[in-house]
Amino acid sequence: MISGIPTDIRSLTLPELKIKLTELGEKPFRANQVYEWLWKKSAHQFDEMSNLSKSLRQTLQQHFVINAIQVVDKQVSADRTIKSSFKLHDGHLIEGVLIPTEDRMTACVSSQVGCSLTCKFCATGKMERIRNLTPDEIYDQVVHIRNWANQHYQMPLTNIVFMGMGEPLLNYNNVLKSIEKITGEDGLHMASDRITVSTAGIAKMIKKLADDEVKFNLALSLHAANDTKRNQIMPINESNSLDEVLDALAYFKSKTKGKLTYEYIAFRNFNEDITDARELLAICKKVPAKINIIEYNPIGDGLFSKADSTKIDQFQKYLERNGVVATVRRSRGKDIDAACGQLANKS
Numbered sequence: 001m002i003s004g005i006p007t008d009i010r011s012l013t014l015p016e017l018k019i020k021l022t023e024l025g026e027k028p029f030r031a032n033q034v035y036e037w038l039w040k041k042s043a044h045q046f047d048e049m050s051n052l053s054k055s056l057r058q059t060l061q062q063h064f065v066i067n068a069i070q071v072v073d074k075q076v077s078a079d080r081t082i083k084s085s086f087k088l089h090d091g092h093l094i095e096g097v098l099i100p101t102e103d104r105m106t107a108c109v110s111s112q113v114g115c116s117l118t119c120k121f122c123a124t125g126k127m128e129r130i131r132n133l134t135p136d137e138i139y140d141q142v143v144h145i146r147n148w149a150n151q152h153y154q155m156p157l158t159n160i161v162f163m164g165m166g167e168p169l170l171n172y173n174n175v176l177k178s179i180e181k182i183t184g185e186d187g188l189h190m191a192s193d194r195i196t197v198s199t200a201g202i203a204k205m206i207k208k209l210a211d212d213e214v215k216f217n218l219a220l221s222l223h224a225a226n227d228t229k230r231n232q233i234m235p236i237n238e239s240n241s242l243d244e245v246l247d248a249l250a251y252f253k254s255k256t257k258g259k260l261t262y263e264y265i266a267f268r269n270f271n272e273d274i275t276d277a278r279e280l281l282a283i284c285k286k287v288p289a290k291i292n293i294i295e296y297n298p299i300g301d302g303l304f305s306k307a308d309s310t311k312i313d314q315f316q317k318y319l320e321r322n323g324v325v326a327t328v329r330r331s332r333g334k335d336i337d338a339a340c341g342q343l344a345n346k347s
């Protein structure tokens with residue numbers, strides 16, 4: 001406890017917890033039991049820790065808190081997508097989504113409250129960035145969404161994408177710590193290659209991922225294939241030009257085994273033409289990646305609209321004819337504002 005504020009117990013490593021419990025007169029091995037409850041068993045109350053004595057549970061209660069997130073609103077879309085608002089211990093709201101398909105259950109999680117990058121097409125970008133999420137707040141989203149996959153669709157969670165609210169690479173340490181717990185034997189033990197972190201393109205941090213030899217996949221929110229157009233919709237491009245980002249991605253590919261994807265939202269009268277596809281092809285020749293062409297979901301500000309379906313098909317076919325794997329992703333969860341770019345805590 002620091003000056004009367006109880007410590008968030010999940011901010012402690014196992015060795016730190018051992019020291020704290022020893023200071024409180026407990027045997028160090030008790031820390032292993034508590035740690036297992038906190039992570040592997042995802043307990044959100046000390047009272048759930050049924051193999052601990054009542055007095056130890058009371059001691060924990062007096063000295064620590066578990067800053068668990070709470071589900072405040074849960075909506076199920078006609079296409080079975082589930083979106084929830086989660087309330088953080090300090091009252092802020094974030095959102096997470098379960099995207100079910102026939103063979104996959106994908107959790108889309110947030111990494112920050114709001115976002116500082118102000119991408120013009122994104123509802124989150126219209127909110128200010130309030131704070132970074134802690135590793136346990138990210139972990140809790142995965143646990144809740146994993147439970148919905150089991151309860152609603154009787155399927156295990158298969159994939160995780162960091163594509164919710166916030167720029168994950170601007171919350172680098174906490175995102176990596178959360179992934180360590182999601183993949184760790186002391187946590188959810190999920191496979192790293194089922195995790196994709198999505199970035200708006202921060203070259204320096206992409207290089208750091210490479211130097212840290214991470215084992216997960218990376219997606220670049222590309223959305224425009226030249227600097228002039230990208231500057232118009234993603235201000236981050238002004239300080240991280242496409243060439244700098246592509247160099248960083250090439251470095252990432254050379255140092256890790258992670259797969260690379262370019263996310264490309266197709267906007268009407270902006271980036272849907274064959275001339276755009278040609279520029280995108282040049283990018284793929286420089287740094288190869290799979291392309292997801294995403295249908296745009298208007299966010300009510302009238303700035304952009306959905307690209308023409310025929311043009312999207314021509315765009316995709318052009319890329320495929322030229323040897324690039326390109327998939328068109330139709331929107332999911334549009335009716336509950338859960339689709340890509342729509343997360344903004346309307347509730």
Ligand code: SF4
Pocket residue numbers: 115116117118119122123124125126164165166167200221
């Ligand atoms: S698209 Fe991502 S990086 Fe851009 S404003 Fe939205 S949440 Fe932030």
